[in-house]
Amino acid sequence: MTSDDTSGIGAGGPPPRPRPGGRTARIRAQVLDAVLAELGERGYDGLTMEAVAARAGVHRATVYRRWGDVGGLLADVLDAAGDDDWRPPDTGSLEGDLAALNHEIQDALTARPPVVAALIAASFRSAKAERAQRRLWEDRYARCEIVVGRAVRRGELPPGTGARRLLIAATAPLYHQLVLLRTPPDPALPDQAARAAALAASAGAFADPA
Numbered sequence: 307m308t309s310d311d312t313s314g315i316g317a318g319g320p321p322p323r324p325r326p327g328g329r330t331a332r333i334r335a336q337v338l339d340a341v342l343a344e345l346g347e348r349g350y351d352g353l354t355m356e357a358v359a360a361r362a363g364v365h366r367a368t369v370y371r372r373w374g375d376v377g378g379l380l381a382d383v384l385d386a387a388g389d390d391d392w393r394p395p396d397t398g399s400l401e402g403d404l405a406a407l408n409h410e411i412q413d414a415l416t417a418r419p420p421v422v423a424a425l426i427a428a429s430f431r432s433a434k435a436e437r438a439q440r441r442l443w444e445d446r447y448a449r450c451e452i453v454v455g456r457a458v459r460r461g462e463l464p465p466g467t468g469a470r471r472l473l474i475a476a477t478a479p480l481y482h483q484l485v486l487l488r489t490p491p492d493p494a495l496p497d498q499a500a501r502a503a504a505l506a507a508s509a510g511a512f513a514d515p516a
Contacts (some may be wrong), residue, residue: 336362337369338386341379346419350428355379377434384425384438394450400457401504404476407450408496411477415484416491426485447473454507463507466514475512476503 340362344353353376359366373379395406414422429439447470454469479499483489506512 333362333364333368334372334382337364337373337379338383341383342421343419345380345424345428346421349424350376350431353379353428375434377432380425380428380432380435381438384429384435384442387442388445392449394453396456400453400460400462400507401500403453403456404500404503405497407453408477408480408500411480412484412491412496415480423485457507462504464510464513467507467510468512468514472503472507472512475506476500 337358340358341353344357344361348357355369355373355376356366358379359369362369369379373382395403395410397403397406425435426439429435450473451469454463454467454472457463458465458467476499479495483495484491
């Protein structure tokens with residue numbers, strides 16, 4: 307729903323560029339674009355402050371002064387993702403919403419260069435990136451709770467259905483297959499995972515105890 311972080315939780319492709327707003331914002335946009343490009347091409351181990359500065363056309367002293375280290379760069383990239391106006395799909399049904407969300411996640415995780423997957427991997431190597439990744443996921447889960455709320459109001463789900471647990475159950479198969487197992491993408495998986503989660507939820511599997 308993704309890093310994409312990203313569309314949804316960790317989906318929707320690379321984090322967006324910061325909105326324009328003067329020289330400082332332009333420099334930030336150039337640097338964050340360079341981070342994404344370097345990360346996609348070289349991965350975390352090949353990401354350096356010097357390479358980012360050169361690619362962005364910014365003096366490396368500026369990069370060090372503002373971001374401090376590679377972890378600071380990654381954290382700012384992830385925080386920038388929270389500045390977008392993304393909203394979860396609204397297809398008119400719970401299963402449709404979850405399936406559309408899963409397709410966005412799969413597209414983001416299989417995009418080339420693999421920026422979203424690289425950001426997730428980098429969050430395990432950098433404490434700053436890990437904290438920023440948590441902030442991004444919390445933001446995405448919060449935005450996606452509306453999917454469950456709509457389904458409750460339509461009568462598809464029992465009142466008290468736990469939004470976070472349902473969203474995790476619906477999207478987890480995508481991350482398990484593509485990030486953990488690194489298997490080739492299955493075109494049917496987004497719909498299958500959504501259907502299974504929707505059926506379980508409608509039966510009360512994620513309803514809070516009375």
